[in-house]
Amino acid sequence: MRAAITLVSLPRPALIDLGVAMPHDPVPALLSRATELLEAEFAVLPAFESAADLGAMERVLTDTAHRLGDNYPYFHPLYAGQMLKPPHPVARAAYALAMKVNPNNHSRDGGRVSSEMEIEAVDEIARMFGWAESAGSYLGHLTSNGTIANLEALWVAGQLTPGKRIVGSEQAHFTHHRISAVLRLEFTSVAADGSGRMSLETLETELGRGDVGTVVVTLGTTAIGAVDRLDEVLKLRDRYGFRVHVDAAYGGYFKLIAEQLDEGARRAFAATVEADSLVIDPHKHGLQPYGCGCVLFRDPAVGRLYKHDSPYTYFTSKELHLGEISLECSRAGAAAVALWATQQLLPLTPGGEFARGLATGRAAALDLYQRLRADGGGETLAAGAPELDIVVWRLKASDSEQASELAQKIFAACAARDLHLALVQLPLFWFEAGKTAQDGPVKCLRSVLMKPEHAAWMDRIWERYSAAYDEVVGGA
Numbered sequence: 001m002r003a004a005i006t007l008v009s010l011p012r013p014a015l016i017d018l019g020v021a022m023p024h025d026p027v028p029a030l031l032s033r034a035t036e037l038l039e040a041e042f043a044v045l046p047a048f049e050s051a052a053d054l055g056a057m058e059r060v061l062t063d064t065a066h067r068l069g070d071n072y073p074y075f076h077p078l079y080a081g082q083m084l085k086p087p088h089p090v091a092r093a094a095y096a097l098a099m100k101v102n103p104n105n106h107s108r109d110g111g112r113v114s115s116e117m118e119i120e121a122v123d124e125i126a127r128m129f130g131w132a133e134s135a136g137s138y139l140g141h142l143t144s145n146g147t148i149a150n151l152e153a154l155w156v157a158g159q160l161t162p163g164k165r166i167v168g169s170e171q172a173h174f175t176h177h178r179i180s181a182v183l184r185l186e187f188t189s190v191a192a193d194g195s196g197r198m199s200l201e202t203l204e205t206e207l208g209r210g211d212v213g214t215v216v217v218t219l220g221t222t223a224i225g226a227v228d229r230l231d232e233v234l235k236l237r238d239r240y241g242f243r244v245h246v247d248a249a250y251g252g253y254f255k256l257i258a259e260q261l262d263e264g265a266r267r268a269f270a271a272t273v274e275a276d277s278l279v280i281d282p283h284k285h286g287l288q289p290y291g292c293g294c295v296l297f298r299d300p301a302v303g304r305l306y307k308h309d310s311p312y313t314y315f316t317s318k319e320l321h322l323g324e325i326s327l328e329c330s331r332a333g334a335a336a337v338a339l340w341a342t343q344q345l346l347p348l349t350p351g352g353e354f355a356r357g358l359a360t361g362r363a364a365a366l367d368l369y370q371r372l373r374a375d376g377g378g379e380t381l382a383a384g385a386p387e388l389d390i391v392v393w394r395l396k397a398s399d400s401e402q403a404s405e406l407a408q409k410i411f412a413a414c415a416a417r418d419l420h421l422a423l424v425q426l427p428l429f430w431f432e433a434g435k436t437a438q439d440g441p442v443k444c445l446r447s448v449l450m451k452p453e454h455a456a457w458m459d460r461i462w463e464r465y466s467a468a469y470d471e472v473v474g475g476a
């Protein structure tokens with residue numbers, strides 16, 4: 001793997017010149033000043049020396065930096081593959097600063113102020129969905145990731161609707177199936193329609209059987225960013241009675257720019273206020289380092305299901321300890337500190353800077369979609385433009401096998417030009433009239449355009465893609 005940065009002091013094998021350096025990193029300077037301030041906070045304590053060996057640490061870090069160069073350049077606009085977005089510098093700085101204290105948000109005993117920061121940060125997320133009208137009007141906390149956040153939501157759902165099934169789209173993240181197995185809950189997949197959304201017709205057939213306890217609704221599917229019709233599912237809830245769990249791990253922040261989305265997605269995001277539980281991942285679109293998911297419950301009374309005694313903690317404060325409403329015990333308080341700091345800098349407000357960043361990434365996706373449509377070598381979804389910021393396309397070929405082979409080859413030819421895309425298997429009928437779900441999948445190219453910088457880089461992305469395409473198709 002070739003990296004974009006040259007660490008002058010380190011001998012390295014040949015590096016490719018991407019035409020830009022890694023942007024100047026403000027974190028060391030930010031951190032240096034903030035570290036002094038944090039140290040001053042504890043100045044009343046008697047000083048003590050750390051036994052750490054500086055020289056040895058420097059040597060280890062030299063090796064570490066070298067090894068980390070063997071990575072895809074996730075931070076760079078030419079990385080346009082999987083769902084990977086660089087954390088904001090303020091998040092990295094706040095996380096690293098918090099490491100001086102290394103709080104554990106299991107309890108206030110382990111993370112006093114970071115627990116408060118978590119409560120405040122989660123409250124801002126809840127407000128984004130219209131959930132925090134008054135104090136105590138919902139329950140929520142951060143988790144290690146979207147999987148654990150969804151696990152908690154289904155764990156609660158299973159206890160509130162014992163013996164009933166969980167139902168979700170076949171395009172819901174695979175984690176729901178696995179989590180349900182872990183929780184020993186029966187999970188049924190519902191077919192997706194040609195837009196990648198859960199088929200409401202098939203869902204209603206399942207509901208008619210009378211044993212569905214919870215429906216998982218995905219706002220922003222992992223494969224293509226499709227937005228299930230939450231508003232329509234809620235109408236079915238009125239008729240059949242079930243819990244609605246919204247997995248907005250990927251798409252949740254698009255609530256801030258819902259007005260710019262198509263009518264269906266707009267209505268779905270407007271309906272989030274009525275969900276029973278909701279998951280959003282700050283470590284996806286929320287500019288956070290990994291280790292930051294979030295689960296919200298509309299009814300704060302579900303807190304009773306978490307009730308347990310701890311002989312070790314919960315002594316330092318009568319306030320709620322987050323471990324009392326979380327399945328995980330130890331959790332990184334630093335994740336809460338980083339999220340809180342990021343939201344101070346970039347509040348979750350429609351029209352704000354954070355929202356504009358999302359809109360710019362989406363504009364890049366629409367730009368790529370239009371170029372693909374005009375070009376003719378690839379075929380976009382028959383359903384039309386991407387709902388969020390994920391673009392997928394099938395290569396034109398005489399059959400699916402050849403199209404899949406072309407996708408694989410172009411993927412590699414792009415990577416050789418330092419343009420990193422992703423691959424995804426999608427049903428053929430999403431592209432071709434007359435095909436059905438039985439006609440099997442085709443391997444496609446996929447680009448998740450999460451970075452605002454993607455918009456300004458689209459000419460260069462397209463140039464590299466076109467060169468890779470010409471090389472593969474010209475030589476096919």
Ligand SMILES: Cc1ncc(COP(=O)(O)O)c(C=O)c1O
Nearest residue numbers: 145146147173220222247249250
């Ligand atoms: C819609 C959705 N739900 C859940 C998950 C799982 O989240 P995590 O990888 O943070 O565990 C993902 C991950 O991509 C996702 O896209």
